[in-house]
Amino acid sequence: MQTTDFVATVFDGKSNPNKVTVTFTMALNALLKGHTATIILMMEAVELGKPGAAASMDVGKPFEPVANLLEKFVEKGGRIAICGACMIHNGMSAEQMDPRFSIITAPDVIDLLIEAKGSLQVT
Numbered sequence: 329m330q331t332t333d334f335v336a337t338v339f340d341g342k343s344n345p346n347k348v349t350v351t352f353t354m355a356l357n358a359l360l361k362g363h364t365a366t367i368i369l370m371m372e373a374v375e376l377g378k379p380g381a382a383a384s385m386d387v388g389k390p391f392e393p394v395a396n397l398l399e400k401f402v403e404k405g406g407r408i409a410i411c412g413a414c415m416i417h418n419g420m421s422a423e424q425m426d427p428r429f430s431i432i433t434a435p436d437v438i439d440l441l442i443e444a445k446g447s448l449q450v451t
Contacts, residue, residue: 329409329436331443334358334365338450341372345385345394348376351450352397358446359404366440367401368432370411374418377410377425402428411437 336358338351351367358365369376376382376398385394392400402408408429415422415431422431432440441447 329366329430329432329440330407331440332366332407333363333445334447335368335440335444336365336448336450337368337370337437337441338373338376339371340450341375342381342385343372345387347450348373348382348385348394349387349391349397351448352394352401353391354448355406356397356401356404359401359406363445364405365401366407366409368409368411368437368440369429370414370437372418374410374415374420377408377415377429378420379426409436409440 336351336355340347355365355367382394382398409432410425410429412431412433
């Protein structure tokens with residue numbers, strides 16, 4: 329996994345749209361400021377790796393819906409990384425995940441966090 333300037337890690341999924349919204353907002357803003365960025369989906373957040381999973385997530389103004397944030401993030405070169413162990417733990421498979429996203433391992437997570445200039449851990 330290629331390292332990036334900014335890494336945002338989120339542990340919650342659809343059950344906590346506030347935390348997901350903040351994660352995607354901050355990561356997109358890192359890109360808009362000219363940094364490279366990766367969002368790591370861990371634990372329940374791996375459900376967001378499925379195509380269309382963020383479609384109903386909208387906490388309201390002033391925030392954008394998560395689906396919009398996700399598409400802008402990917403379009404601008406942001407990367408989404410899915411914790412492989414978390415995915416398996418939650419009964420999901422790589423075939424269910426968006427093919428634009430990477431499945432990563434624990435050593436990849438460590439490398440991403442250590443090499444980043446900044447990070448945000450949303451738990």
